[in-house]
Amino acid sequence: MLLAAVLAVAGHSAVAATTTVFQDDFQADDTGGTGFSTTTSLTNWTVVGGGNVDILPSAGSFPGCVDTCIDLDGSFNSTPARLETLAAFSFVTGTTYTLTLDIPGGQQADPFTFGILGGPTQSVSGYMAPLSPVLSFTAGTDFAAGLFIQMDTSVSNNLGPWLDTVTLTARTPDPGTIPLPAGMWLLLSALGAGVVVRRRRG
Numbered sequence: 001m002l003l004a005a006v007l008a009v010a011g012h013s014a015v016a017a018t019t020t021v022f023q024d025d026f027q028a029d030d031t032g033g034t035g036f037s038t039t040t041s042l043t044n045w046t047v048v049g050g051g052n053v054d055i056l057p058s059a060g061s062f063p064g065c066v067d068t069c070i071d072l073d074g075s076f077n078s079t080p081a082r083l084e085t086l087a088a089f090s091f092v093t094g095t096t097y098t099l100t101l102d103i104p105g106g107q108q109a110d111p112f113t114f115g116i117l118g119g120p121t122q123s124v125s126g127y128m129a130p131l132s133p134v135l136s137f138t139a140g141t142d143f144a145a146g147l148f149i150q151m152d153t154s155v156s157n158n159l160g161p162w163l164d165t166v167t168l169t170a171r172t173p174d175p176g177t178i179p180l181p182a183g184m185w186l187l188l189s190a191l192g193a194g195v196v197v198r199r200r201r202g
Contacts, residue, residue: 016174021089021097022147023167027058030068034060038075044086047074051081051156064105064130065162072151073110073160080151084117088146089168091116091139096171099135099147103127106161111152117145123152129161 028043036054040047047053054071056062062069074081091097099122101114106129115121115135122135147168151160 016171018169018171021168021170022085022087023165025165026055026068026070026163029055029070030057031055032059033057036060036071036075042070042083045083046086047081047083049082050077050079051151052077053081053083056162062105062162065164066104067164069104069162069164071106071160071162072112072149073108073153073156073158075158077158078155080153080156082148082150084148085146088117088144090144091119091142092170093139093142094173096136096138096173098167098169098171100165100167100169101133101149101163102130102165102167103132103161104130104164106159108157108159108161110157110160112150112161113152114149115147117148119143119145125152 022044024044026042029039031037034057036056038052038054040052042053042055052074054073054075056065056069056071058065058067072081072083099115109125109127109129111123111125113121113123114133116137120135120137122133124131124133127133147166149163149166153160
């Protein structure tokens with residue numbers, strides 16, 4: 001039994017761990033009531049380039065939005081919105097990152113791009129809501145950067161996709177089989193020899 005247990009440890013491979021680096025469901029931005037409110041500033045994001053977005057409260061009637069959503073096309077503005085996170089995140093070499101958007105609905109399926117500032121991006125067009133577009137990449141070097149979401153229309157028409165949640169996860173590389181100290185192999189050899197001797201005596 002002891003030999004079997006040690007052999008099991010020797011052959012054990014560590015499992016890669018997935019952690020949540022950032023998640024925003026925009027509930028901290030909910031203004032209450034049932035009507036939308038237009039803004040250029042959110043708890044974790046800022047809207048740059050002259051555009052704006054609409055906060056759709058959870059108590060409102062916005063099909064598909066169970067909780068607070070963000071209308072990415074905003075209102076009363078002809079400039080498409082571009083959201084950027086206020087915080088920058090650390091990306092580590094060899095780690096695989098997955099950025100996911102949850103788009104439960106909207107009034108118009110306008111194209112948009114999302115991704116890492118100065119890094120990998122993903123463009124989305126010709127879609128039907130609901131959808132959860134994903135950007136996945138493995139960092140080739142250490143760097144720090146924020147996230148962004150950019151409407152790709154030439155002019156804002158106040159009708160766009162509704163954003164419910166943004167999630168960034170990190171999956172550390174699998175270190176593979178755990179190496180055993182040299183002394184452990186001597187122990188395995190001794191245990192194996194003991195088993196052979198007992199069998200011969202039997």
